[in-house]
Amino acid sequence: MKGRSLIGATLALLACSLLLAACGSSGGGSSSSKSAGQTKGAKAVDPASIKNAKGNITYCAGKDTSGDLIEGIKNYNKKYAGQGLKVTLKEFPEAADEQRTQFIQRQRAKSGECDGFESDVIWTAEFASQKWLVDMSKYIDARKSEFVPSTLQSVTFDGKRWGSPRATDAGFLYYRTDAIKTPPTTWQQAYSEAKSSNPRGIAYQGGAYEGLTVHFLELAFAAGGKVISPDGKKSVFNSPQNLSALKFMVGGIKSGAAPKANTTYMEEPARRVFEAGKVAMMRNWPYAYALDQQAKAIKGKFKVEPLPAWQGGGKAGILGGHNMVISTYSKNPGATLKFIDYMTSAPVMKRNAVKYSKSPTLNATYDDAAVKKAIPFAPQLKQAVAQAQSRPVSPVYSLISEAIYKNVNAALSGSVTPEAAIKKADGQITKAIATF
Amino acid sequence: MEAASATGSVRAPARSKGIGEKKLAKLMLAPSMILIALVAAYPILYAVWLSMHDYSLVHPGLSRFDVFGNYKDALSSGEFWAAVRTTFIFTAVSVTLELVIGLAMAMAMHAAFRGQGVLRTVVLVPWAVLTVVTAFMWQGIFQSPLGLVPSVLDSIHVGQNIVWLGQKPYALIVLIVADTWKTAPFMALLLLAGLQVIPKDLYEAGKVDGASAWQRFVKITLPLLRPAILVALIFRTLDALRIFDLPFVLTKGAQGTTTLSLIAQQQLQNNGLIGLGSALSVLTFLIVMTVSLLYIRFVGGNIKAMTED
Numbered sequence: 001m002k003g004r005s006l007i008g009a010t011l012a013l014l015a016c017s018l019l020l021a022a023c024g025s026s027g028g029g030s031s032s033s034k035s036a037g038q039t040k041g042a043k044a045v046d047p048a049s050i051k052n053a054k055g056n057i058t059y060c061a062g063k064d065t066s067g068d069l070i071e072g073i074k075n076y077n078k079k080y081a082g083q084g085l086k087v088t089l090k091e092f093p094e095a096a097d098e099q100r101t102q103f104i105q106r107q108r109a110k111s112g113e114c115d116g117f118e119s120d121v122i123w124t125a126e127f128a129s130q131k132w133l134v135d136m137s138k139y140i141d142a143r144k145s146e147f148v149p150s151t152l153q154s155v156t157f158d159g160k161r162w163g164s165p166r167a168t169d170a171g172f173l174y175y176r177t178d179a180i181k182t183p184p185t186t187w188q189q190a191y192s193e194a195k196s197s198n199p200r201g202i203a204y205q206g207g208a209y210e211g212l213t214v215h216f217l218e219l220a221f222a223a224g225g226k227v228i229s230p231d232g233k234k235s236v237f238n239s240p241q242n243l244s245a246l247k248f249m250v251g252g253i254k255s256g257a258a259p260k261a262n263t264t265y266m267e268e269p270a271r272r273v274f275e276a277g278k279v280a281m282m283r284n285w286p287y288a289y290a291l292d293q294q295a296k297a298i299k300g301k302f303k304v305e306p307l308p309a310w311q312g313g314g315k316a317g318i319l320g321g322h323n324m325v326i327s328t329y330s331k332n333p334g335a336t337l338k339f340i341d342y343m344t345s346a347p348v349m350k351r352n353a354v355k356y357s358k359s360p361t362l363n364a365t366y367d368d369a370a371v372k373k374a375i376p377f378a379p380q381l382k383q384a385v386a387q388a389q390s391r392p393v394s395p396v397y398s399l400i401s402e403a404i405y406k407n408v409n410a411a412l413s414g415s416v417t418p419e420a421a422i423k424k425a426d427g428q429i430t431k432a433i434a435t436f
Numbered sequence: 437m438e439a440a441s442a443t444g445s446v447r448a449p450a451r452s453k454g455i456g457e458k459k460l461a462k463l464m465l466a467p468s469m470i471l472i473a474l475v476a477a478y479p480i481l482y483a484v485w486l487s488m489h490d491y492s493l494v495h496p497g498l499s500r501f502d503v504f505g506n507y508k509d510a511l512s513s514g515e516f517w518a519a520v521r522t523t524f525i526f527t528a529v530s531v532t533l534e535l536v537i538g539l540a541m542a543m544a545m546h547a548a549f550r551g552q553g554v555l556r557t558v559v560l561v562p563w564a565v566l567t568v569v570t571a572f573m574w575q576g577i578f579q580s581p582l583g584l585v586p587s588v589l590d591s592i593h594v595g596q597n598i599v600w601l602g603q604k605p606y607a608l609i610v611l612i613v614a615d616t617w618k619t620a621p622f623m624a625l626l627l628l629a630g631l632q633v634i635p636k637d638l639y640e641a642g643k644v645d646g647a648s649a650w651q652r653f654v655k656i657t658l659p660l661l662r663p664a665i666l667v668a669l670i671f672r673t674l675d676a677l678r679i680f681d682l683p684f685v686l687t688k689g690a691q692g693t694t695t696l697s698l699i700a701q702q703q704l705q706n707n708g709l710i711g712l713g714s715a716l717s718v719l720t721f722l723i724v725m726t727v728s729l730l731y732i733r734f735v736g737g738n739i740k741a742m743t744e745d
Contacts, residue, residue: 097705104493207602208690261580263602263690269579276582399707409690413602435492435709 039128039158044135045326047142049334050341056086057335060103061118063094068356076342087339096120107132115330116340119163119323121154125393128162134326134333137161151361154390155323162325164344165361169320170384171218171283172304179280187219188311194281195257202281203270206262208409213401214318215283216408217391220245222310227392227400235433238426246418250411263413286359286381304377306384317388359385399432487715493708506715515699523695527676530615534672537616538623546631563621571685574614607691611682623668630664666735677724696720
């Protein structure tokens with residue numbers, strides 16, 4: 001081998017390292033000026049347009065792994081074929097980030113390909129701020145009393161409603177009935193019981209990822225903390241409330257109330273530890289309930305409760321789930337709204353809860369006898385969803401979340417003090433907001 | 437690689453046979469050069485171009501030309517330098533371990549014995565496993581407290597307080613272990629090829645002269661294996677400097693395991709900061725290129741001299 005060809009080989013290898021940079025970007029920006037996040041002048045849809053709606057529309061959503069959306073569309077098409085209505089499902093990849101990217105690419109190209117889109121609750125504000133969504137205020141406000149109020153919070157941005165909540169989610173406190181005598185009503189009580197129970201400890205999502213942002217905010221919001229100012233223009237993260245929440249978590253790890261390994265856990269590792277009978281409590285989503293019931297070590301020995309309150313503070317939680325939104329580039333917002341109206345109607349919501357264990361967004365569905373039978377924890381779920389709040393509503397949410405989970409994780413693992421972590425996160429959030 | 441070696445050989449016939457042939461050579465090279473330009477040069481140049489823009493996906497419409505803005509941001513952030521440090525520590529330690537272990541494996545595979553073919557195949561298995569799968573496997577092994585390693589350590593009452601993936605410096609150690617496990621076989625394969633071209637009579641002559649096994653290894657094997665070692669080192673070093681999948685799965689970059697590729701990906705894909713992310717990619721590119729040029733400068737020439745001897 002000659003020296004020259006070595007250089008060639010090296011350069012070829014190096015080229016690969018840069019391919020990463022080229023993906024994820026497309027076309028240069030247009031010349032439009034920087035928007036201030038206002039939604040003034042956004043297109044609105046009139047609920048009356050449902051009546052005479054006609055035509056074909058495309059609904060874009062992440063891969064439907066449970067099958068409820070596919071069934072819903074099938075039924076809808078059967079029911080309304082005579083009226084000239086048809087919905088086609090366009091499936092995006094399963095990974096959430098990919099779905100977001102796919103939708104953004106279409107909106108930036110002003111493509112009318114997706115008339116409607118299944119938006120994660122954390123993207124709705126971002127999309128609305130870019131003027132990519134149709135204002136659905138009139139429609140939602142007419143149905144306002146039907147929805148669990150917290151779920152409507154996630155479709156609200158700039159005082160308007162940008163979607164219809166289709167499925168929701170909120171964290172639970174799982175606890176072992178054989179180890180914990182009285183279900184804790186406060187986090188402080190939960191930690192002090194977990195410290196001396198047998199088995200010992202509470203498992204939660206403490207790894208450096210979105211799940212930790214969620215769990216930290218569950219505590220911080222309950223303690224009265226906030227992340228950004230109501231207008232979204234300032235970080236208010238460096239507050240005594242947030243600091244006390246973080247100190248509480250760090251103290252829990254130091255005292256043994258929470259295993260140190262929490263700093264590496266996502267949902268699944270936490271679930272496995274709980275199912276192996278190694279901890280007395282766990283913070284997790286409702287999905288773990290059915291799986292836990294099949295675990296030999298804890299079967300029939302655990303219960304769920306909505307997340308406890310903060311001592312001297314309130315109750316909180318973080319809302320998950322999906323909203324159905326209409327693209328501003330849709331040529332048929334009326335027919336899209338009709339489909340959304342169908343999918344978020346009480347009968348469909350009930351079927352999805354019973355058959356697919358999807359957490360409903362309508363008050364009435366939780367009280368339905370069939371739903372209560374299919375989801376034994378329906379009353380707790382309703383409470384958990386009702387007390388939950390949206391994550392910070394901001395177009396730069398992903399940057400804000402990263403600032404939170406990285407610094408909180410560093411504090412939990414003991415490499416920085418809680419004070420330093422909060423301060424650093426605050427600085428990064430301020431910077432993130434400034435980039436917008 | 438083709439292109440570079442091909443241009444290297446152009447000169448010789450050109451001198452003897454005149455201008456026509458030279459032109460023809462260029463013409464025949466053109467398709468592959470164009471292909472390389474498309475798949476290699478274009479992305480590189482485009483990344484450089486993007487890195488000179490204040491450009492974010494979060495904010496459509498914003499694309500301001502700012503030559504050094506992103507570079508200033510990147511170089512002044514502690515995160516970048518921490519990533520440089522992590523990447524270099526990871527590379528130095530894992531490549532050294534891989535070389536030592538790979539050499540031992542190669543020597544073992546080189547010795548003639550029954551079942552040699554089977555052993556060679558089995559040894560290569562870790563290398564054939566996808567890196568992401570490897571990462572999940574090691575995550576399972578080290579996950580506290582249910583993983584294999586924490587359970588075993590717990591039963592013998594050692595290191596019970598260590599959270600392998602959640603503590604400095606253990607997280608980085610797990611990363612190095614996983615990488616070494618995966619790529620030592622690759623190193624072994626390259627070295628085995630080198631071992632096989634060393635003439636047997638040299639060893640026999642050494643034996644006749646009374647050289648011990650160690651002396652034969654140091655005086656015969658190592659010097660003659662040098663070209664193979666250098667090629668293997670270059671491949672592994674450049675690969676290790678770009679490490680992404682292992683930390684992405686194992687730790688998401690927590691506890692001092694954020695590597696250069698990982699921060700670039702985070703800014704590009706998670707945060708949509710195309711400008712800053714591209715600048716980080718370009719910086720990674722420059723670092724990797726510098727290291728490879730150093731290799732070529734100091735050892736590439738050696739190889740050339742040796743092979744021409």
